[in-house]
Amino acid sequence: MQFKMISLAGALALALAGTASAQEQIVRIGSVAPTTGSDSHMGKDNENGTRLAVEDINAKGLVIDGKKIKLQLLAEDDAADPRQATNAATKLVDARVSAVIGHLNSGTTIPASRIYANAGIPQLSPSATNPKYTQQKFKTTFRLVANDAQLGGTLGQYAVKTMGGKTFAIIDDRTAYGQGVADQFAKAVKAAGGQIVATQYTNNKATDFNAILTSIKSRKPDIIFFGGMDAVGGPMIRQMRQLGINAKFMGGDGICTGSLPGLAGTALGDDQVVCAEAGGVPEERRKAVDDFRAKYKKRFGIDVVYTAAYAYDATFTVVDAMKRANSTDPAKYLPELTKSNYPGVTGTIAFDEHGDIKDGLLTLYTYRNGKRELLTVTK
Structure with a gap:
């Protein structure tokens, strides 16, 4: 009899877990960058920035349209190769991601953008700077840095x-x-x-x-x-x-x-x-960026290499648009994404009619004693 009672209790626990799981909606976020090859240190930096954002959002808890949302990161390697980039893009579209953070290089971002546009999936690049990316007039392309x-x-x-x-x-x-x-x-x-x-x-x-x-x-x-x-x-x-x-x-x-x-x-x-x-941190945002760098190093054991903070902000900007639209459906939250005014780590994330960052800043550096030193922040 005791065995049966334990079995019944176990069954009840499994049933409750199943109910909780059923109420939790998985929303996939794609990340694409070269994580192999000569640019892999930069690509992994982009992926890590996105991963850290996903983890932070999940830890805080996210509820949209009355449903508990759990973000799931799907990371793909494009090896800085245009053909591999389009293959990765197709794979993410087939996986029904709700947004893509990437790609790293302009040469991969541009060809992949047509695939995302055809699928109606927003693409936010934290680093691609070639003007052609947003000149294609796709409604789904966004850039977080100056071109x-x-x-x-x-x-x-x-x-x-x-x-x-x-x-x-x-x-x-x-x-x-x-x-x-x-x-x-x-x-x-x-x-x-x-x-x-x-x-x-x-x-x-x-x-x-x-x-x-x-x-x-x-x-x-x-x-x-x-x-x-x-x-x-x-x-x-x-x-x-x-x-x-x-x-x-x-x-x-x-x-x-x-x-x-x-x-x-x-x-x-x-x-x-x-x-x-291609990005800049005004003096009032310096502490926020320093705090981000410290959090990044604690999580991954390495220093920020390139544009991790922009990938982090891109992910939060997408989620902010989802909240305002009360939907994770790209077709429904995309109009809100175009109206973004999100206070990110790197500054306010807002886009012009082309999807370019508004008031994009640039930071000039030199190197002294083997370390990068700030020269000036300008537009």
């Missing part, structure tokens, strides 16, 4: 007017991001009165730059600008020093990472590199 026109333009103006550069060499890795930011930098340099004396190209997996750097050396530029990522930029800086090239080195947010000192080594030097991050 290449702002990034390259600001760097070009700064290079001539503040750094005093007169002659410039430009190298890009032929990706959508690298070429885009390099082109915008060149336009701004010319507009400010600077002269482009050399233009060279590489790829995002290259390790040997002696031929192009030797060609550039003979032109004696004041500044070399590289459009690409830190995994290529770091070794390029090493080889510049080996060849005795003393020009300043500049780049966009792709090189502007905490990983660059390790990749460039002692060749980095003090005040030799100037870069800009």
